Amino acid sequence: MNDSRVGTAITHRRYVPYSHTHYAGNLVDGAYSLGLFGDVATELCIRLDGDEGLFASYSDVQFKAPVRAGDLLEVTATLVRAGTRSRVIDFEVRVVGRGAPTPEAPGAATILEPAIVATTATGTVVVPAAAP
Numbered sequence: 001m002n003d004s005r006v007g008t009a010i011t012h013r014r015y016v017p018y019s020h021t022h023y024a025g026n027l028v029d030g031a032y033s034l035g036l037f038g039d040v041a042t043e044l045c046i047r048l049d050g051d052e053g054l055f056a057s058y059s060d061v062q063f064k065a066p067v068r069a070g071d072l073l074e075v076t077a078t079l080v081r082a083g084t085r086s087r088v089i090d091f092e093v094r095v096v097g098r099g100a101p102t103p104e105a106p107g108a109a110t111i112l113e114p115a116i117v118a119t120t121a122t123g124t125v126v127v128p129a130a131a132p
Contacts, residue, residue, distance in 0.1 A: 009078040010044045012036065013096075018069040026069040026099075033067060033075075033119040034058075037091045040077040041125050044089065048079065053087065053125040061121040070099025070109065073118075085126050093119040 014036060022029040038055055045053030067073065074094045081088035094115040100108045 003082040005048050005082055006079050008044065008048060009076055010040050010047065011074055011076045012040050012043070014073045014075065016067060016069050016071045016073060021069045025066075028067045028069060028071075030061075030063050030067075030119070033063075033093045034061070034121070036073070036075040036093060037077065037121055037123065040075050040091070041089055041123065044077045044079060045087065045125055045127055048082075048087070049127040049130075051127045053127045056086070056124045056126045058121055058123045061119070063119055065095065065116045065118045067093065067095065067118050068098065070101075071095045072097030072109075072111075074115065080122075085129055087125045087127065089123055089125065091119075091121040091123060092117060 016028055020028050042052050045051055074096050076092050078090045079087060080090050095112060095118050096115045097109055097111045100110050102108055
């Protein structure tokens with residue numbers, strides 16, 4: 001059975017504050033991306049099912065490039081399969097902008113073209129059964 005909701009995508013944008021720096025070089029830990037995946041999955045479930053849903057599992061997570069404080073991120077969730085209660089979702093974090101401070105311009109930043117794919121994942125969320 002084809003579900004017309006498959007292919008639905010939600011995108012959030014987020015600036016990574018310097019207060020989230022976790023490692024040298026202004027690196028942010030990988031859990032930061034996973035938290036963002038939870039946020040965008042929640043909106044996807046609300047829009048498609050009228051419920052926030054519960055994250056059940058990840059079947060794959062790939063950290064492909066660093067996320068740094070000062071980055072501007074796009075976080076996308078795309079529904080790839082819908083079961084009776086489960087929703088399989090592909091996730092991607094793209095760095096679309098990055099801080100580029102210099103002593104002369106400490107707040108300098110640049111838009112990245114092309115964007116850098118930093119993190120990808122596939123996860124499953126569960127929503128309540130539809131009312132009869």
